[in-house]
Amino acid sequence: MSEQNMTNNKIAGKQSILFENPPLILSGSSIAGKKEGEGPLGSFFDEIEEDPMAGGKTWEDAESRLMKRAAEKAIEKAGLTNQDIRFLIGGDLLGQLIATSFGIVSLEIPMFGVYGACSTMGESMALGAILVDGGYADKVIAITSSHFAGAEKQFRFPLGYGNQRPLSATWTVTGSGAVVIGKNESKDKNKHKKKEKNVVIKGITVGKIVDYGLKDSMNMGACMAPAAYTTISQNLKDINQLPLYYDKIITGDLGSVGKDILIDLLKEDGFDISSNFMDCGMEIFDQDSQDTHAGGSGCGCSAITLTGYILDKMRRGEWNRVLFVPTGSLQSTVSFNEGNSIPGIAHGIILETC
Amino acid sequence: MSEQNMTNNKIAGKQSILFENPPLILSGSSIAGKKEGEGPLGSFFDEIEEDPMAGGKTWEDAESRLMKRAAEKAIEKAGLTNQDIRFLIGGDLLGQLIATSFGIVSLEIPMFGVYGACSTMGESMALGAILVDGGYADKVIAITSSHFAGAEKQFRFPLGYGNQRPLSATWTVTGSGAVVIGKNESKDKNKHKKKEKNVVIKGITVGKIVDYGLKDSMNMGACMAPAAYTTISQNLKDINQLPLYYDKIITGDLGSVGKDILIDLLKEDGFDISSNFMDCGMEIFDQDSQDTHAGGSGCGCSAITLTGYILDKMRRGEWNRVLFVPTGSLQSTVSFNEGNSIPGIAHGIILETC
Structure with a gap:
């Protein structure tokens, strides 16, 4: 425990990490379903997809399409291309992460598949921040998605069954969100240009x-x-x-x-x-x-x-x-x-x- | 790209990382099923479980039990306790990673759930090595498992159906393996004590x-x-x-x-x-x-x-x-x-x- 190369200043308490060079969220994207677009946060989303199939053939295909759009949108908003992103960290709710696999295959970004159920955005951002802070990547993308109909089909009942839901039940959000995480190199450069704060x-x-x-x-x-x-x-x-x-x-x-x-x-x-x-x-x-x-x-x-x-x-x-x-x-x-x-x-x- | 705090010496080519302080595999454990124990590598495994249910009630429960034993065995072989392991990185083939979730819950180790299908051991070891090399953890455990009957039930046909398998089909291994990964602090200390090489x-x-x-x-x-x-x-x-x-x-x-x-x-x-x-x-x-x-x-x-x-x-x-x-x-x-x-x-x- 007394080795010189120990860098325990990153380790905080039992379960936490505090980054030495806190990575920057370069961009975030939000592709939402119709119902989400009609909700109180509707005006905040980048895109609202009115078609529950998102132009695809199945619920799973629809979710993959939302995820692909979220990835592309986040990369575009960061002013980058796929080739600038070293790793993708992502997952979804479906068995064997098929929404993710089929959604991001065409991006050709080396990837870590993760599963934390609805905690996946936290898990993927945590690993993404580690990869950037540790110098293993300049830029990564953390992504996840869910689809109401795909989740109902998988976890509960097919929609056609028309079952009743108790008041304690929740409604699976149709949508995909992604963040591009990178080194915080913009401190001084952007301070005077941008009114917005960095996160x-x-x-x-x-x-x-x-x-x-x-x-x-x-x-x-x-x-x-x-x-x-x-x-x-x-x-x-x-x-x-x-x-x-x-x-x-x-x-x-x-x-x-x-x-x-x-x-x-x-x-x-x-x-x-x-x-x-x-x-x-x-x-x-x-x-x-x-x-x-x-x-x-x-x-x-x-x-x-x-x-x-x-x-x-x-x-x-x-x-x-x-x-x-x-x-x-x-x-x-x-x-x-x-x-x-x-x-x-x-x-x-x-x-x-x- | 010219920032002083860039540590691009870890980054090798398009998809690779070379560690500055290559993490040590402190121990590895292997819990194998009966058929695997009867195979050519049988004598190399730590434990061979003769009961396909591993004392459990279902195939999934059996797999969880194999995983729990693999984790405990690896931690024991490294001379450690659960409290010494900062993070667990693991996953399995079953939908929503239930073999892992129910297998490791009692260990109470903060965890990253990963899914890479049968590449999961590679993914979990990659992330484990990053966590240790980057100074985010002194010791982590990377783990995965599969079970022939659970995999057949999920991906193909229930065993009772007795379907025929083409010659190109493979046979899902029943077993769980884990490695404890830690900082390489033992270079000089162990060189004269141990005949075995470190990995x-x-x-x-x-x-x-x-x-x-x-x-x-x-x-x-x-x-x-x-x-x-x-x-x-x-x-x-x-x-x-x-x-x-x-x-x-x-x-x-x-x-x-x-x-x-x-x-x-x-x-x-x-x-x-x-x-x-x-x-x-x-x-x-x-x-x-x-x-x-x-x-x-x-x-x-x-x-x-x-x-x-x-x-x-x-x-x-x-x-x-x-x-x-x-x-x-x-x-x-x-x-x-x-x-x-x-x-x-x-x-x-x-x-x-x-």
Whole structure:
């Protein structure tokens, strides 16, 4: 432990990393479905796809097309080409990540496939930031997607079955979000040119799988809340801060049920996040008029809320420090039908303006 | 591109990374199924599980149990406890990675879930080496698994159906392998104590998704060979070497059909690997007596061949430089049934003794 080449200043506490040269989010893209476009955040998205098939033949094909467009849009907004991106880190909800594989194959970018269910945007951004901070890549892209119809078909019932959904159920977001992450070389160059602030990834908190034994796949917010609690609580302990250190603490898709559980669990640790908490799933749809019950969910939910809405708020300087915590529930239909519980995982990304 | 803090000496060519402080493989574990234990490599494995259910209730549960044992064994062999391992990087073939999630939840190690189909051991070792080399973790564990019955149930037919398999089909290996990766702090300390050589991860070549349009899920070797070709060819170009730089170039599970395609494709680039090539899938079973057709496959195939056989050969000094290239085919039953092709991916790991 006394080696000279140890660089333990990056390691913060039990689960966190604080970057020496916080990587910059060069661009973010958001391709949203029709329903998401009609929701409260509609005006923040880059593109709204009115066709649920996105011009494709199947739900899975549609999702792949959304992901390809999100990747291309993010690369274009960063003023880059595919050849400038050294690695892609991405994944989706579908078995064997087929939305990702077929979506990004034509980009020909070396890739790390990741799966963290709806926490995937956090996982891919965490690994992307590590690759850039560590000098393994100048520029990477982190990406994920989800599609309401593909997710219903895979995890619950085919849409044609017309089943009823309990009020604790969430609505999988149709959309894909991507961020291009690069070295922060623009500090001085852009300060006088641009009115917008830059956003960097200051650090990460890598999640653990947490299983409280819950089994209700129609109440995933409750299944994931313990994982969000564990990651947020550990983040605050690892960096030795209180919740108000952040302008916002933002979870992925806990929805209205999971939100209350999270706030209660954190209170037991002495952390009160009730005044600066937000959940992407509760922002993306209008719960009164859009009939989405407990809120939005899916990898795309936190991804396009980040790339559309959260980054916009930060670039304008309304929020300067955000803990972004996408949340994932780790069941499959096989594990569910075999009577297993639904474990959760959540990864924390510390975003700061500069 | 002229910033002082750029550390581009790690970046080699288009897809490769060469580590400044090559991380050490502190230990490797191999938990094999009965059929694998009866094969030519049987005596190299740490444990052979005779019960196909591994004491569990379902095939998926069995795979999770094998993975948990592989993780515990690797940590024990490294003389460590769970608390010493900062991150786990792992995944498996099952939809939503349920073998991994339920297998490792009790270890309580912060984790990155990855999916690269049967290339997963390469992907998890690549990311693990980055985390250690970059100073983000002192010790990590990279792990994967597969189970013959679980894979057949998911990808092809339930075993009870008793379908016939063409000769180009491979046999999914039942087993789990893990490596603990840490900083190489033992150079001088162990040189005089141990007769065995140490094995380090000298570099990696991150794979691209490659799709030649093949669609036969009973001939996955042919589907994956173009990906293996792309990664091996790029590795040699990135580090400016010829194939004989390596004592062995070892693919994951191309089998007898894929092997011939790979050798032919590389010849077109002027690379002859016919004299130093090995495929884990062709080593793990006796094709004459074990009726496994084109060879073994699955995430566990390359994983336990590495941790059982390859690391043993290297520690004894028989091989001193190996390019380990696990190969994955990226289809799901949904993508296959919808008529899609089967893209492949392969990640290269440069192993060296010291």
